[in-house]
Amino acid sequence: xxxxxxxxPEMSVQEAETVTLSCTYDTSENNYYLFWYKQPPSRQxxxxxxQEAYKQxxxxxxxxxxxxxxxxxxxxxxxxxxxxxDTAMYFCAFCxxxxxxxIFGTGxxxxxxx
Amino acid sequence: ETGVTxxxxxxxxxxxxxxxxxxxxxSGHNTVSWYQQALGQGPQFIFQYYREEENGRGNFPxxxxxxxxxxxxxxxxxxxxxxxxxxxxxxxxxxxxxxxLGNEQFFGPGTRLTVL
Numbered sequence: 001x002x003x004x005x006x007x008x009p010e011m012s013v014q015e016a017e018t019v020t021l022s023c024t025y026d027t028s029e030n031n032y033y034l035f036w037y038k039q040p041p042s043r044q045x046x047x048x049x050x051q052e053a054y055k056q057x058x059x060x061x062x063x064x065x066x067x068x069x070x071x072x073x074x075x076x077x078x079x080x081x082x083x084x085x086d087t088a089m090y091f092c093a094f095c096x097x098x099x100x101x102x103i104f105g106t107g108x109x110x111x112x113x114x
Numbered sequence: 115e116t117g118v119t120x121x122x123x124x125x126x127x128x129x130x131x132x133x134x135x136x137x138x139x140x141s142g143h144n145t146v147s148w149y150q151q152a153l154g155q156g157p158q159f160i161f162q163y164y165r166e167e168e169n170g171r172g173n174f175p176x177x178x179x180x181x182x183x184x185x186x187x188x189x190x191x192x193x194x195x196x197x198x199x200x201x202x203x204x205x206x207x208x209x210x211x212x213x214x215l216g217n218e219q220f221f222g223p224g225t226r227l228t229v230l
Contacts, residue, residue: 004156037221043202045157045221091156100147100208100219101170104156 002027004094006105013082014113020067021077021108023092031097034068034075039107040088048090051075053097082112118207118222126228127195135190135225137205145169145209146188147219148180151202163188192227200229 003026013019025034036048051059051068058066063080079086092105119138127133139146145164149157159172163182177193186207192199203226206219 006156035218042223044223045204045206047218047220050218093156099170100145100162100206101159101172102147102149102157102206102219103159104149106156107154 002029002094002096002103004092004103004105006092006108008108009106010109010111012111012113013079015082015084017082018078018080019082019110021079021090021092021110023075023077023105025073025075025092025094025103027073027094027096029096033095033097034066035093035095035102036064036066036075036077037091037093037104038086038088039091045091049077079110084112084114086110087112118205118220120203120205120222120225122225123223124226124228126230128230129195129197131195132191132193133195133227135192135203135205135227137188137190137207137222139186139188139207140220143207143209143220144186145207146182146186147206147208148188148190149204149206150174150199151204151224152198153201157204160190195229197229200227202226 005024032053034051037045049061067076089107091107093102147162148160151157161171166182179191181189202224204224205222208219
């Protein structure tokens with residue numbers, strides 16, 4: 001069975017600084033997708049970034065980038081130049097290719113401090 | 115393009131009652147998944163519907179059931195409510211198949227269910 005682990009329940013970072021959120025997963029599948037979702041207090045889940053397992057290149061979206069280590073089954077999220085609006089719960093999610101069943105981690109609550 | 119919508123926003127029920135939650139998919143999407151998110155936890159997969167048929171189910175009892183309609187909107191029904199059913203229920207829609215969006219789902223704002 002697939003599992004997703006986020007070992008940092010809470011983190012804080014000063015505005016404009018960089019923070020890295022950790023995620024590890026376990027699977028025997030070879031083709032899958034990994035996601036980072038942001039859930040602000042308004043609670044709507046917003047996709048931050050997506051990584052296809054078959055791609056060696058790490059995904060980037062503006063200030064957000066990932067460090068995908070397939071052999072280590074690690075998928076961390078780096079947020080550069082943190083902004084107050086980045087304050088939210090961040091969830092790491094796994095999905096086997098061809099399905100839409102997401103397996104989520106327990107989340108990391110990120111607070112950006114002014 | 116209209117995003118995923120859910121109704122109602124909040125709901126309060128008592129133990130033993132039944133509840134129906136509704137979800138309208140994003141335009142062009144034929145797959146709907148439902149998730150339960152308990153307070154302080156990540157969402158847990160309940161089940162998924164593809165073209166009106168159940169297409170995968172998580173570890174939830176049969177009193178959790180669903181429907182998908184020809185317009186791809188969906189309902190989640192929960193019978194014999196228990197206190198532990200109190201949670202945020204999220205609906206997510208997707209295009210289905212191996213499309214260019216790579217298994218991406220679009221989430222609705224959720225329905226907060228409180229069982230007393």
